[in-house]
Amino acid sequence: MTPGNHKVCVIGIWHLGSVVSACLADFGYSVVGVDRDAKRVKDLNSGIAPLFEPGLNELLKNNIKLNRLVYTTDLSQALKGSNYVIITFDTPVNDNDEVDLSEIFATSTELAEYMEDGSIIIVSSQVPVGTCDRIKSLIKQSNPSLDFDIACSPENLRLGQAIDCFKSPERIVIGADSESTLDKVEAFFDVVAAPRLRMNLRTAEMTKHALNALLATSISFANEIANLCDEVGADALEIAAALHSDERIGPKMPLLPGLGFAGGTLARDLKILKRLGEKHGRETPLIDSVLRVNQQQNGVVVRKLRKIYGSLENLTVGILGLTYKPGTSTLRRSAALEIIRDLVTEGATVRAYDPKAEPEEMQKHHEFEFCPDPYELAEGTDALVIVTEWPEFKDLDFDLIRSRMKKPVLIDTKNMLDKKRMLEKGFLYQGIGRGTK
Secondary structure (H helix, E strand, O other), X not given: OOHHHOEEEXXXXXXXXXXXXXXXXXXXXXXXXXXXOHHHHHHHHOOOOOOOOOOHHHHHHHHXXXXXXXXXXXXXXXXXXXXXXEEOOOOOEOOOOOEOOHHHHHHHHHHHHHOOOOEEEEEOXXXXXXXXXXXXXXXXXXXXXXOEEEEEOOOOOOOOOHHHHHHOOOOEEEEOOOHHHHHHHHHHHHHOOOOEEEEOHHHHHHHHHHHHHHHHHHHHHHHHXXXXXXXXXXXXXXXXXXXXXXXXXXXXXXXXXXXXXXXXXXXXXXHHHHHHHHHOOOOOHHHHHHHHHHHHHOOHHHHXXXXXXXXXXXXXXXXXXXXXXXXXXXXXXXXXXXXHHHHHHOOOEEEEEOOOOOHHHHOOOOOOEEOOOHHHHHOOOOEEEEOOOOHHHHHOOHHHHHHHOOOOEEEEOOOOOOHHHHHHOOOEEEOOOOOOO
């Protein structure tokens, strides 16, 4: 397929949509991105992404300049002449990690009105199994004569590495219920050098659930082992290295101890699988346990501080890192916010620093004081807690930080610092699963 001969409409522009639209344009497709938010569209057309992702602003600007990429709020105009329609909403979840599909379903009704015959819808949003069939049904109900195909190619992006993930994936999952649709979508992805895995719609949707459930299980397993290591004097990092050396496991399995998984992504799929079990009368004890372990894990910070101080009342605690993960600017469903809430509930005063946190998001939070740099953050604190593993934290002047703290308690939830070095500098250093009782 020659990309320049095909117009692509990408619907729903936040993290997923901005990356997909920019990368497809960079591959040579003529791309129109659609979003209801007029300010977001204006920013995107100026080359400003909705949130920080390394290299994304440059990719946007380059392809806008080459006239291969534009953004609009007008869905009807964006769909004119579009051979492919990509649904890329970052599916919202509530505080219970339950998905809200209302915007996707509302958009489906609009597609029925404006989409052209012969178009192919590719759903990349993270959605429950059966959603693609529901989208197809809604469109057919609104416009029975419309001739279109639908496929599922679930996203597999990671914040901070999203462009590389899209351009050089380990594989591309393509789900559709006809061979002809599978062929067309596979041809669409000819621009990406990666193996294709062809399957039906519901298998593709279920594959995403299964992948995230397995990753979540690995994380909860590693954390449960780490908590036991802290009690008996074993080192969970060395255990993880030993497990990674086993060819049945491999080096990429997430077995490093730390905090629970955050962001809503993994928990969303676990909750979807749990609800499927309830709907069909199937118990899901493993998934239930993974969720329970994860819900308890972020309490490790409070538990460690209680062991040191007895009570957190009137303590001043500094938090290094607020974002969901390094390489991004979003605080959405960040573990740091959960930890801060628990600290405040226990009576502590909290300060925080992050090198990339979105100012607009910061304005929503009054439960902590935001400091402009790590050294001001350290002034008079009873403890510092590393929550997000920003690489620059390794290069901080810890002698200066130590001198400014009231008490030199350092809790490294990411195990990113050298334990021996921190102890030599006079810190009461505690990682996760590092054998400290």
